[in-house]
Amino acid sequence: MPGNKERECQRILGEALAKQDTSSLTDAVEQVAKQQQSQTSEIERQKKILFRLQNELHELEKQIASVSEETKETERQIHQQDATIENGKLRCENLETQVKSLHTENVKLKFDIETAQEDFEEHMIRYNEYYAKIKAHKDSLGEEECKQSFMIELHEKRDLVKKLKTMKEELRQDLQNPEGNRMKQVQV
Template sequence: SCPSSSSHLLKMAKQNSPPLAEVVKRVFEQQQSQVSDIEKSKTVLFQLQAKCQELEKEMNSILLETKTTEREIHLQDDAIEVTQYQCENLEAQVRVLYSENLKLRCDAERVQEEFEIILARNNEYREKIKEHKHVFWEMESKMPVMIELAKKKAVVEELKTKKEELMCDLQNPEGSVIKQVQEEITLLKSEITTLKDVINKKTDLLEEEKKKHAKLRKEIEVSH
């Protein structure tokens, strides 16, 4: 029964198995599919490798930027420390200046108070001096010598006034003194003209008398 059953199975296998050409075709197609998958995988691999290189470049660039940033941060930290130190020094100086300013303000107020006290004393002293001067002036003005001096001063002022009036008259052609002098000059000129006329007339008469005397002398000489 066993040999018959195995032969039966072989027959069934031969009946169910495809032809060889179809098997070869299927194998070829599978190989082509595998080759295509491999090519696709290679393409994807190349793309991934290129992407990986780009990412590595970006990462290196980022690392450089990070180092540069860290260096700048360190520099900024140093600058911040220096600035903080300077700020602390300035704050200390401000506190000192504020303290000195308060002291100066107190000193200024004290000096102002002292000045006002001194000024009040000076004003009081000045008023006393004025009173003493007034009393002394009243006493001095009643002394005989001062009375005489006041009279002399009044005379001097009067003479000065007259002198100024005379100076004004001399400078002003219409002044009273100039006018008086001009009138006197006019009178003198008139008198001089009159005297000249009289002298001329007397001279003419004298010449006529001389001529008469000469004529008479000749007549007398002729008669002798």
């Protein structure tokens, strides 16, 4: 720009010399001074704009750095969340495998329970049939025994034996106890 100023000044000076008869040298110098003042104010204005733009550029660079850090942090969080999601998927797959295994085992156990229940019911039916046969046989034997005279005698003799055993036990206790009822009766 300084080269441009000098050229402009020389051009104006050259014009002024050419127009010497219409204007004076003073006018030419004043015109050059005004031109320089105008250029100086334009340069100052351009410097202010440049300074403002440099400040804006600096602020934008700060914002870019901040956004870059935020982007890195966001990417880091995304990677962590991806890892967490992957772990969650693996756990879900493991749980699904366990659930399938447990379901298979439950089906097998239900089948085993049904089989055991059927076996139990068959055994209960056979037991009840056997029990009914034994009871019927026992009842018929009991009726036959009651009808026979020697069985009646046998029952009477069994009752007599029980009574005699009871009396024997009472006598033994009275003998061991000198204050007993039978001993007193004997002494009187």
